Amino acid sequence: MGRPPSNDDSGLKKGPWTPEEDQKLVKYIQKHGHGSWRALPKLAGLNRCGKSCRLRWTNYLRPDIKRGKFSQEEEQTILNLHAVLGNKWSAIAGHLPGRTDNEIKNFWNTHLKKKLIQMGFDPMTHRPRTDIFSSLPHLIALANLKELMEHHSWEEQAVRLQAAEAAQMATLQYLQTLLHPPLPSSTSNLNSTTFSHDMSSETSTIYNLLSSLSSMKDQDFGLGTSTLQPILHDDSIPFLHLPDLQSPLKNDNNIIVQAPPHELTGFNQGELSSPNNSQWLASSSSTPSPSVAPPMSNLGDACSTSSYGGVAPFAWPELLLEYPLFDNEIS
DNA sequence: AAACTTATCAACCGCAGGAAG
DNA sequence: GCTTCCTGCGGTTGATAAGTT
Numbered sequence: 001m002g003r004p005p006s007n008d009d010s011g012l013k014k015g016p017w018t019p020e021e022d023q024k025l026v027k028y029i030q031k032h033g034h035g036s037w038r039a040l041p042k043l044a045g046l047n048r049c050g051k052s053c054r055l056r057w058t059n060y061l062r063p064d065i066k067r068g069k070f071s072q073e074e075e076q077t078i079l080n081l082h083a084v085l086g087n088k089w090s091a092i093a094g095h096l097p098g099r100t101d102n103e104i105k106n107f108w109n110t111h112l113k114k115k116l117i118q119m120g121f122d123p124m125t126h127r128p129r130t131d132i133f134s135s136l137p138h139l140i141a142l143a144n145l146k147e148l149m150e151h152h153s154w155e156e157q158a159v160r161l162q163a164a165e166a167a168q169m170a171t172l173q174y175l176q177t178l179l180h181p182p183l184p185s186s187t188s189n190l191n192s193t194t195f196s197h198d199m200s201s202e203t204s205t206i207y208n209l210l211s212s213l214s215s216m217k218d219q220d221f222g223l224g225t226s227t228l229q230p231i232l233h234d235d236s237i238p239f240l241h242l243p244d245l246q247s248p249l250k251n252d253n254n255i256i257v258q259a260p261p262h263e264l265t266g267f268n269q270g271e272l273s274s275p276n277n278s279q280w281l282a283s284s285s286s287t288p289s290p291s292v293a294p295p296m297s298n299l300g301d302a303c304s305t306s307s308y309g310g311v312a313p314f315a316w317p318e319l320l321l322e323y324p325l326f327d328n329e330i331s
Numbered sequence: 332a333a334a335c336t337t338a339t340c341a342a343c344c345g346c347a348g349g350a351a352g
Numbered sequence: 353g354c355t356t357c358c359t360g361c362g363g364t365t366g367a368t369a370a371g372t373t
Contacts, residue, residue: 015343052343056341060341102342107340109339110339110340
């Protein structure tokens with residue numbers, strides 16, 4: 001990887017480092033320290049510029065560099081810090097021992113940025129992107145269209161799909177209402193101490209929830225069984241069957257459904273089934289309770305996130321969603 | 332199996348800001 | 353106060369690996 005070896009006008013080598021060059025650099029720094037980067041190449045017997053040596057050392061050869069994939073915790077830390085600090089990669093790297101700014105920057109650009117965009121967030125502001133968000137239901141519908149056509153009559157499934165989309169929208173919208181931390185007027189007065197207090201775990205939770213939700217579009221969602229099947233890291237968490245939303249109300253321009261959070265909190269233990277009839281792990285309360293955990297259990301990623309230590313008490317609001325119909329859906 | 336596309340990441344570039352003269 | 357030098361940072365590039373058609 002990297003660029004082809006080449007020499008610039010000054011005759012200094014560029015491009016990928018050879019093992020021999022690495023060895024020279026490491027040997028010199030271990031013995032003398034780096035001192036002046038500009039002077040180092042000559043002293044170390046390298047035909048490189050000081051800048052190149054510094055970069056090679058700090059991003060690759062330094063002994064305390066951690067290699068391998070970013071952990072879930074590291075990913076979360078980067079997201080949280082980025083929400084506060086923006087593209088201050090070196091500052092973010094300061095909170096992740098063994099990770100370089102370059103590595104974090106690459107990870108952000110290749111993974112996290114895309115992930116946020118997929119979930120309908122502006123990666124720079126970490127706030128919802130309403131333009132994309134508004135089109136999400138139709139994207140989901142398109143993704144499911146093929147299976148719809150194969151297995152069920154159009155009329156029957158159109159209603160189901162709309163309801164399921166609306167349910168997901170409702171959940172997303174609720175999550176997004178939670179995701180409005182006041183943006184700092186300036187980052188200059190922020191430090192790691194204030195950060196750890198200011199960035200509540202709420203943002204992490206919501207990120208995890210949305211992360212799970214965004215994965216649903218690839219799965220069996222809202223079709224024949226009305227089953228949500230999120231990615232579950234913990235096999236003990238059963239699938240969750242949504243209440244059947246066959247009969248949404250409909251007016252001229254909107255389809256009105258009660259969103260899953262409301263519906264689900266009204267379910268008792270046992271009424272929520274898993275494919276293999278494994279026991280439901282939420283509260284045994286026989287009445288709707290804030291501590292009943294369907295929505296969280298519904299979202300496997302969140303439940304298995306170590307920062308929350310499993311299923312957290314979580315209350316959904318009563319929520320009625322008016323879901324706008326597109327022109328061709330208005331009957 | 333080949334062609335094409337997408338993802339990854341090491342390395343480069345240019346700029347900003349602090350230190351030294 | 354001005355200029356020069358040096359370091360560090362963030363953005364970008366582009367070769368290669370991996371995946372898809």
